Amino acid sequence: MTVYSKPGTPGSLVTFKPRYENWINGGWVKPVKGQYFEDISPVDGKPFAEVARGTAEDIELALDAAHRAAPAWGKTTATERAAVLNKIADVIDANLELLAVAETWDNGKPIREPLNADLPLASDHFRYFAAAIRSQDGDHAELDNDTVSYQFHEPLGVVGQIIPWNFPILMAVWKLAPALAGGNAIVMKPAEQTPVSIMVLIELIGDILPPGVLNIVNGFGLEAGKPLASSPRIRKIAFTGETTTGRLILQYASANIIPATVELGGKSANIFFSDVAQEQDSFYEKAQEGFVLFAFNQGEVCTAPSRALLQKPIYESFLSTAVERTRKAIQGNPLDTDTQVGAQASNDQLEKILSYIDIGKQEGARLALGGERVDLGGDLSGGFYVEPTIFEGNNKMRIFQEEIFGPVLAVTSFTDYDDAISIANDNLYGLGAGVWSRDGNVAYRAGRDIHAGRVWINNYHHYPAGAAFGGYKSSGIGRENNKLALGHYQQTKNLLVSY
Numbered sequence: 001m002t003v004y005s006k007p008g009t010p011g012s013l014v015t016f017k018p019r020y021e022n023w024i025n026g027g028w029v030k031p032v033k034g035q036y037f038e039d040i041s042p043v044d045g046k047p048f049a050e051v052a053r054g055t056a057e058d059i060e061l062a063l064d065a066a067h068r069a070a071p072a073w074g075k076t077t078a079t080e081r082a083a084v085l086n087k088i089a090d091v092i093d094a095n096l097e098l099l100a101v102a103e104t105w106d107n108g109k110p111i112r113e114p115l116n117a118d119l120p121l122a123s124d125h126f127r128y129f130a131a132a133i134r135s136q137d138g139d140h141a142e143l144d145n146d147t148v149s150y151q152f153h154e155p156l157g158v159v160g161q162i163i164p165w166n167f168p169i170l171m172a173v174w175k176l177a178p179a180l181a182g183g184n185a186i187v188m189k190p191a192e193q194t195p196v197s198i199m200v201l202i203e204l205i206g207d208i209l210p211p212g213v214l215n216i217v218n219g220f221g222l223e224a225g226k227p228l229a230s231s232p233r234i235r236k237i238a239f240t241g242e243t244t245t246g247r248l249i250l251q252y253a254s255a256n257i258i259p260a261t262v263e264l265g266g267k268s269a270n271i272f273f274s275d276v277a278q279e280q281d282s283f284y285e286k287a288q289e290g291f292v293l294f295a296f297n298q299g300e301v302c303t304a305p306s307r308a309l310l311q312k313p314i315y316e317s318f319l320s321t322a323v324e325r326t327r328k329a330i331q332g333n334p335l336d337t338d339t340q341v342g343a344q345a346s347n348d349q350l351e352k353i354l355s356y357i358d359i360g361k362q363e364g365a366r367l368a369l370g371g372e373r374v375d376l377g378g379d380l381s382g383g384f385y386v387e388p389t390i391f392e393g394n395n396k397m398r399i400f401q402e403e404i405f406g407p408v409l410a411v412t413s414f415t416d417y418d419d420a421i422s423i424a425n426d427n428l429y430g431l432g433a434g435v436w437s438r439d440g441n442v443a444y445r446a447g448r449d450i451h452a453g454r455v456w457i458n459n460y461h462h463y464p465a466g467a468a469f470g471g472y473k474s475s476g477i478g479r480e481n482n483k484l485a486l487g488h489y490q491q492t493k494n495l496l497v498s499y
């Protein structure tokens, strides 16, 4: 067990600056209107830094810088860009603990997550796209004896990127790595709930990129996000966030006829077939662990397995073991490496979760675990903590249909294969799903029949850089990770040459 020191206290790896300006043209730039907002740590509920409150004027400055930088950056070779991406990956790896403390303090997640998952994945993403851009080939075809068609990948130019608060650094990196590899200049707006950890990353990597290639403007959705997403000066907008905001982003993009990728909400079904409990062996243990994952990262994961579907013969026994296992999940100081459940990212999010717990009770769902706000006492007393909560009910209830984005699980039973697929697909969203079965045919068939962009079979919550990730239905348009993401940041040039 290691407990990292609170930022700014003796022995801590991190001392935040009292104030973070925007990062434009390779330097810190004060907001044009001179306004700032407070970043509040969910760990103790207290403000810890001020952040530039960007507006349309700051977005314009950032776009000016990006437009100046884009032509030269777009003409660099794949090898040159790959070297830059690899250097960024090295810096992340060398500063893993520092970045993990910053991310935990900003977002409230248990430090084991950024240390063991988010940040190693972030550096690996840069390495993956460094390799992907170097191995990308053009294409040519001899159309007849005199004519050859040549196809090239060209950068889009200047792109906008807007990210959410649940994985501040990793969500930024999922967008930055393919965009930079593809030769684009970027204006990014982080989430107003978690702006600082990205700025700590920029302090470390900002100088690796030529000035203006990456610009960050902080601020609120309507004040800074909308001017960016609706600007006629970007050639693409990439967004991750709520489905309702995603709809607006698509409208802005259509006005300028630019492509938009939108990675949106989810309500993932985690399906457990009866044969899982055939033996109480390591497979069974793994499935139990897969069930409890709904509570990790406080359920603030777009693919959180927030609906559990248990086949009738194992419903009671599997659930009672899983409830006990969830009860034992360690909730505590997010800076403690033993902690498994940390703080919700903001007070608003905590209130939203508590209101859904009320809705579940009013709908007649049975509360099997949790349901209350948690006061961890001492210095953490003001933090945003809630108990992992398990409801039993049916798929028509709002707690089964709507994204709560907290450690709240909705459990129901199913009779047979068709019933499981029908319940899983009876939802607006189609981002992720899980299938647990010892029968490879059943698991494979379910994986194909579920309407979701990612189905984990006999595992859950792995995000390797090479595996395409994105939503079906209202969960979004486009893919992140995998070489497919590069395609979202390039356009095809065809030269038709007569000889």
Ligand code: NAD
Residues within 6 Å of the ligand: 162, 163, 164, 165, 166, 171, 189, 190, 191, 192, 219, 220, 221, 222, 224, 225, 226, 229, 240, 241, 242, 243, 245, 246, 248, 262, 263, 264, 265, 266, 301, 302, 303, 403, 405, 431, 470, 471, 475, 476
């Ligand atoms: P949100 O939509 O409220 O905000 C996301 C970002 O959009 C923020 O930076 C915000 O400032 C900005 N924004 C808000 N209104 C805007 C507007 N009108 N124009 C431009 N920008 C605007 O979402 P959130 O609450 O920060 O994030 C949680 C959501 O993100 C959940 O629904 C979750 O499922 C989703 N998510 C999806 C994925 C995925 O890959 N599909 C990954 C992580 C999170």
